[in-house]
Amino acid sequence: MSDINKNLQSLWKNQTTQIGDIDVELVKKNSLKFERTIMFRNLREAAAGIFVAVMFTKTGLEQESLFKQIVNYEIALAGIFVSIYMYYFSIKNRVQEDGSSTLEYIEKYKKSLKAQIKLLGSVRYWYVLPIAAGLFTLHGYDIYQAIKGNENITYLLLSLGFCLTISLFVIWLNEYKGVRYLKEELDSLN
Amino acid sequence: MTIEIFDEINKTYSGPIKRICSGYEFNEQKAQELYQEVMTSIWQSLSNFRNECSLKTWSYRVAYNKCITHTIKESKKNEVSLSSIEDIEHLISSGEFDKSIENKNLLKRVQAILKSTKPIDKEIFLLYLEGESGKDIAAISGLTESNISTKISRVKKIISSIMEDENE
Numbered sequence: 001m002s003d004i005n006k007n008l009q010s011l012w013k014n015q016t017t018q019i020g021d022i023d024v025e026l027v028k029k030n031s032l033k034f035e036r037t038i039m040f041r042n043l044r045e046a047a048a049g050i051f052v053a054v055m056f057t058k059t060g061l062e063q064e065s066l067f068k069q070i071v072n073y074e075i076a077l078a079g080i081f082v083s084i085y086m087y088y089f090s091i092k093n094r095v096q097e098d099g100s101s102t103l104e105y106i107e108k109y110k111k112s113l114k115a116q117i118k119l120l121g122s123v124r125y126w127y128v129l130p131i132a133a134g135l136f137t138l139h140g141y142d143i144y145q146a147i148k149g150n151e152n153i154t155y156l157l158l159s160l161g162f163c164l165t166i167s168l169f170v171i172w173l174n175e176y177k178g179v180r181y182l183k184e185e186l187d188s189l190n
Numbered sequence: 191m192t193i194e195i196f197d198e199i200n201k202t203y204s205g206p207i208k209r210i211c212s213g214y215e216f217n218e219q220k221a222q223e224l225y226q227e228v229m230t231s232i233w234q235s236l237s238n239f240r241n242e243c244s245l246k247t248w249s250y251r252v253a254y255n256k257c258i259t260h261t262i263k264e265s266k267k268n269e270v271s272l273s274s275i276e277d278i279e280h281l282i283s284s285g286e287f288d289k290s291i292e293n294k295n296l297l298k299r300v301q302a303i304l305k306s307t308k309p310i311d312k313e314i315f316l317l318y319l320e321g322e323s324g325k326d327i328a329a330i331s332g333l334t335e336s337n338i339s340t341k342i343s344r345v346k347k348i349i350s351s352i353m354e355d356e357n358e
Contacts, residue, residue, distance in 0.1 A: 005346055008296065012209070015297055018218045019225045024196055026263040030230040051325050061282040096263050097255035098238045099248045101332025102310055105255040111263075117310040149291075187270065189309075 042087060049083025052076065052131070055123055071137050078130035085126060106189055113186045120182065123174040141161065169178045192236045199232060199249045206320055207253050213316040215264070224228050228256045235265040241330060250317075250330045258309040275311040275344045280305060282351045299352045314341050 013040040053076040060072030093112045100108065119126075146153045199207075208225055209251070215221040232252050237288055239248050282303075300319070304312055310331060317327045324342065328335045 005349055008353070009319055013205075013298070013321070015209070015212075015219070017191065017208045017212050019211060019222050022200070022226055022229050024193055024200070024233075026226070027196070027229050027233045027313050030226060034234070043313045074204065076313065094267055097259070098235050099243075099251045100255065101251060101330065102254050102258065102313055103332030105251075105305060106310065109259070134300060137240045166276070184266050185318055188265055 042090070045086055046083050049079045052079025054069060068138065068141065071134050075131055075134035081130060082127055089115075110186060110189055111190075113182050117179050117182045117186070120174040124171045125143040126171055127174075128167045132163065135163045136160070138158070195236055195239065195245070199245065200229070203249050204248060207249070209249070209320070210253050210257060210316060213312065214261055216301055216305060224260055226259065227260070232257045247326065247329050252280045254313050254330065261309045261312075267318070268271055271335055272308045273306055274308050275315065275341050278307060279344045282348055296353065301346060303352070311341065314338060315345050318342055318345050
């Protein structure tokens with residue numbers, strides 16, 4: 001059996017692979033590209049938060065009603081909170097191939113996946129709720145005022161339905177699709 | 191200093207690292223991409239190298255870590271189910287292993303087995319094929335030497351079975 005194994009080891013080590021060599025310049029370029037991808041992803045998330053914050057702060061400033069001003073500022077703060085929370089999470093849970101033994105690496109990877117599952121599984125609380133609560137309150141207030149003034153509420157109802165659909169879609173996408181995807185990854189490591 | 195260490199890895203261990211990549215990715219184009227990703231990971235992680243283990247052990251660890259991440263993503267994409275060495279040994283001995291590995295050369299048969307093997311068991315299989323000692327495999331994988339020894343005896347049985355099949 002020992003000869004058989006030695007023959008196979010020799011065959012394996014002498015196989016010709018079509019994989020070409022790599023030099024340090026290409027590695028540096030790839031590394032830079034990878035860092036840029038991470039940076040742009042973080043910038044994109046920050047930009048979304050800033051956009052929400054700026055838009056609702058501006059709208060809040062334009063409101064005559066103090067109640068509507070406060071609700072708009074709450075949505076603006078929620079946008080900033082969501083961006084910061086996601087950024088903090090991605091930094092804290094990033095798993096790098098740092099030279100840990102395979103078992104240690106798998107444990108770190110599993111820990112990160114579990115944290116991501118927890119994060120996505122609770123999207124309704126930390127993502128949807130802070131923003132949707134403000135949006136629904138604004139709609140509720142506008143609908144109440146419109147009914148009081150005998151105005152048409154069709155547009156407001158459509159807008160409320162749109163917000164509700166988006167909120168439910170975000171919850172479904174993360175808590176169902178996203179969590180299922182990550183759980184499959186976790187299962188393949190067990 | 192970083193460049194010198196990287197050059198040493200590139201010069202001394204590029205052969206085994208390429209074989210690691212081709213053991214995890216069987217499509218040549220994808221294996222080439224995986225190799226580039228592995229070498230990029232090694233470059234990015236060099237600041238973590240603190241001489242706590244040999245340069246070979248450290249670079250193999252980074253390479254396997256990257257390949258494991260790759261396998262998880264790819265197996266999910268291709269909906270491939272992966273088995274442990276124990277399960278594969280059982281499947282081969284009972285003749286239930288994928289019939290498609292018949293009538294191919296030995297390396298193709300080994301590849302067919304590697305394709306269905308769970309990442310950490312695949313690592314042990316590949317390190318054994320590289321002729322690494324149980325002690326070195328334990329240092330790279332983090333498993334105990336006795337665990338490695340049990341798994342290697344199963345790998346040997348698998349190899350004997352597929353070589354017997356070839357001789358029949």
